[in-house]
Amino acid sequence: MSSLGRREQWAAYGFLTPAFSFYLLFVAIPLLAAIGFSFFYIDRTTLSFDFAGLENFRFVYSDPRFWKTFQNTFYFISLAVVGNVGGGLVLAVLLNRTLPRFVLYVFRLAYFFPVLVATAFITFIWKFLYSNDLGILNYYLREIGLSGVGWLSDARVAMISVVIMDVWKHVGFFMIILLAALQGVPRDLIEAAKIDGASEFSIFRNIIVPFISPVILFCVTYASIGGLQVFDSIRILTNGGPGDSTRTVVLYMFDEAFGVGDLSTGTVAALTLLIAIAIVVALQMYISRRWVLR
Amino acid sequence: MQTTTVGTPAQPRFWPRLMDACQVVHWRNLPVMIVLGVGAVFMMLPFFWMFSASMRPTGEAYALPPTFLPEHFNLDAYETVLGASFSFTQMYWNSFIVAALTTAGVVISSTMAAFAFSRLKFRGRMALFALLLLGLMVPPSLVLIPLFFGFAYTGVLDTLWALILPSVASPLGIFMMRQFMSTQPREYEESAFIDGASYWTIFLKISLPQMGPPIAALSIITFTQSWNNFVVPLVLVRKIEIMTLPVGMLVLADPTGDFSVSAVMAAISMAVIPLFIIFLIGQRFIIEGMTHTGIKG
Numbered sequence: 001m002s003s004l005g006r007r008e009q010w011a012a013y014g015f016l017t018p019a020f021s022f023y024l025l026f027v028a029i030p031l032l033a034a035i036g037f038s039f040f041y042i043d044r045t046t047l048s049f050d051f052a053g054l055e056n057f058r059f060v061y062s063d064p065r066f067w068k069t070f071q072n073t074f075y076f077i078s079l080a081v082v083g084n085v086g087g088g089l090v091l092a093v094l095l096n097r098t099l100p101r102f103v104l105y106v107f108r109l110a111y112f113f114p115v116l117v118a119t120a121f122i123t124f125i126w127k128f129l130y131s132n133d134l135g136i137l138n139y140y141l142r143e144i145g146l147s148g149v150g151w152l153s154d155a156r157v158a159m160i161s162v163v164i165m166d167v168w169k170h171v172g173f174f175m176i177i178l179l180a181a182l183q184g185v186p187r188d189l190i191e192a193a194k195i196d197g198a199s200e201f202s203i204f205r206n207i208i209v210p211f212i213s214p215v216i217l218f219c220v221t222y223a224s225i226g227g228l229q230v231f232d233s234i235r236i237l238t239n240g241g242p243g244d245s246t247r248t249v250v251l252y253m254f255d256e257a258f259g260v261g262d263l264s265t266g267t268v269a270a271l272t273l274l275i276a277i278a279i280v281v282a283l284q285m286y287i288s289r290r291w292v293l294r
Numbered sequence: 295m296q297t298t299t300v301g302t303p304a305q306p307r308f309w310p311r312l313m314d315a316c317q318v319v320h321w322r323n324l325p326v327m328i329v330l331g332v333g334a335v336f337m338m339l340p341f342f343w344m345f346s347a348s349m350r351p352t353g354e355a356y357a358l359p360p361t362f363l364p365e366h367f368n369l370d371a372y373e374t375v376l377g378a379s380f381s382f383t384q385m386y387w388n389s390f391i392v393a394a395l396t397t398a399g400v401v402i403s404s405t406m407a408a409f410a411f412s413r414l415k416f417r418g419r420m421a422l423f424a425l426l427l428l429g430l431m432v433p434p435s436l437v438l439i440p441l442f443f444g445f446a447y448t449g450v451l452d453t454l455w456a457l458i459l460p461s462v463a464s465p466l467g468i469f470m471m472r473q474f475m476s477t478q479p480r481e482y483e484e485s486a487f488i489d490g491a492s493y494w495t496i497f498l499k500i501s502l503p504q505m506g507p508p509i510a511a512l513s514i515i516t517f518t519q520s521w522n523n524f525v526v527p528l529v530l531v532r533k534i535e536i537m538t539l540p541v542g543m544l545v546l547a548d549p550t551g552d553f554s555v556s557a558v559m560a561a562i563s564m565a566v567i568p569l570f571i572i573f574l575i576g577q578r579f580i581i582e583g584m585t586h587t588g589i590k591g
Contacts, residue, residue, distance in 0.1 A: 005415070008414050008415055008416065008493075009414075009415070009416040009417060011410075011414060011493040011494075012410040012414035012415070012416035012419075013410075013416065014493075015406045015407060015409050015410035015414070015493070015497070016406070016407050016410045016411075016422065018402065018403040018406055018407070019403040019404060019406065019407035019463075019468055020407070020422070022399070022403060022459070022462045022463035022464075023426065023429060023463045023465065025459075025463070026437065026441065026459060026460040026462070026463040027429045027432055027437060027463050027465070028425075028429070029440075030436075030437040030439075030440035030441055030444070031432055031436065031437060031440075033440035033443070033444075034436050034437070034439060034440050037439065037440065037443075042443075091330070091333075094326050094329065094330055095330065097323055097326065098323070099323065099327065103327060106334065107330050107331075107334050108577070108581070109573070109577070110333075110334035110335075110337045110338050111333070111334060111337055112573075112577075112581070113337075113338075113341070113570070113573060114337065116518050116522075116569050116572070116573055116580075117522070117566055117569055118521065118522030118523075118524065118539075118540050118565075118569075119522070119524065120522065120524040120540035120541070120543055120544070121522070121539075121540065121543065121562050121565055121566055122340065124543060124547050124558055124559075124562055125340045125341075125343065125344050125559070125562065126340065127547075128343075128347075128555060129340065129343070136343070168337065168340075172337075176581055228433075229433050229434075229435065231435065231524075231525060232524045232525065232540075235524075235528075236544070250433075250435050253435055254435070254525075254529075257438075257439050257442075258442075258529055263439050263442075263443070266439055267436075267439050270433065270435050270436035270438075270439065271436065273433055273435065273436065274431070274432065274433060274436055277431050277433060278431060281431060
């Protein structure tokens, strides 16, 4: 390599040093450490290690509560993905037309603002809205003659309440992304279809959806990965209850690692989460290669 | 020099302008606008309820049916929060310092790394970039346990550094900056190099000034992410003097504690205000940045 090329090479490594030092210290090494931890018993107070082999894995994978939390997480994901991506698509389609700039600005503000505000902040607001006797939602339900709903105290409803809040918070994000995708659909394609007499629905179904399908797939993947990691909202709204009805994988991991104090069990749960995320990403790649057009 | 008197420039009159504005409204879109408008009101209702509850006396905040505006307007709740036995202003300051330093760290390290990835040739470029992309998949909750461990060993636990340092590692930031840089022409950098400028000068004087908008987007996103971060401080911080706002809220809103709904809502209102201001100023950057890379706040 020429001396010029070598100089460039060293300069590059120099420029990469800050970012990669942080990356190694706070992502790569902790990840490897986590894999290592999963083979040890760790005492949280003395911070001592004892080799355990696969015992931690056996313990977690034979814990029915762990699989219950996985099931809950998938239940959450299935509802939240439909709500977020479906709702975002509906909003994007509605917004994708000539509107006065001011109106567009106000709508974007209203739908997008919850995305920016911490789940930890807004959840307290929703907790009051959802509360049984003093909650506003139940008050109006009773006003119109229905009985109040145990939004957070009924095991069958609690997860749905969590999803409603989740969709309220995140739908604006998917709206913005899908709106950008809709605006990228070439107009002449749609005009041509109109001239040929295609109906609005048929244009949507046969031109727009195929065209934005990569973005829809991205949104579904993104929402699924986010859903696998749902924590803040549930921790504050229900803390996993009533019973275990809203306990998700990250809550399980958190309780094991920092509640019970069993760091190694928590690590195994978190590693399983990483595997699940990897599967979702692999699925996305596979699907986009096979089915998504373009 | 010749001065031409043009008189006062023709003021655009009010009615013609209004008519112009109305022509932009396609009236067949009116039903859609109404539906979206009703939806928008519902989206904002929780925030409205928050502000309005924060300005009510304690008893009235629980009153049903809720009135639209406070009947007895007062700001006692704000006083309660600011005069609490623990320092709310301290939490506010912690949140700010953590978010500001994190943002500075992310912006500096990401732009530098993006410069290397998009402008320089070196061995292992593809491999290092792939390594970075793998990092995007790692859930923060997984990294948290070893971090807790490492910080406990090194005594960083329960300091603000425990909240700042891990968040500076931002594969997403590097990815975002590189994506932007690779769409920019590289001729400027190349000609500066031929003129004998050092890489550092090229980076500072030529590459950075082109990156205003994406840096703004990255800063806003990182700042709000840090401001809103809940899990990391929940695990890595126990002392109330080190707590940031999201975790502090948990202490504040503890049902066994002595804070009323109005006080909690006042605290949340104060915590949300910076986000609102950031949004009003930077909405263009945020939305562009998010559309290009897909990141949540």
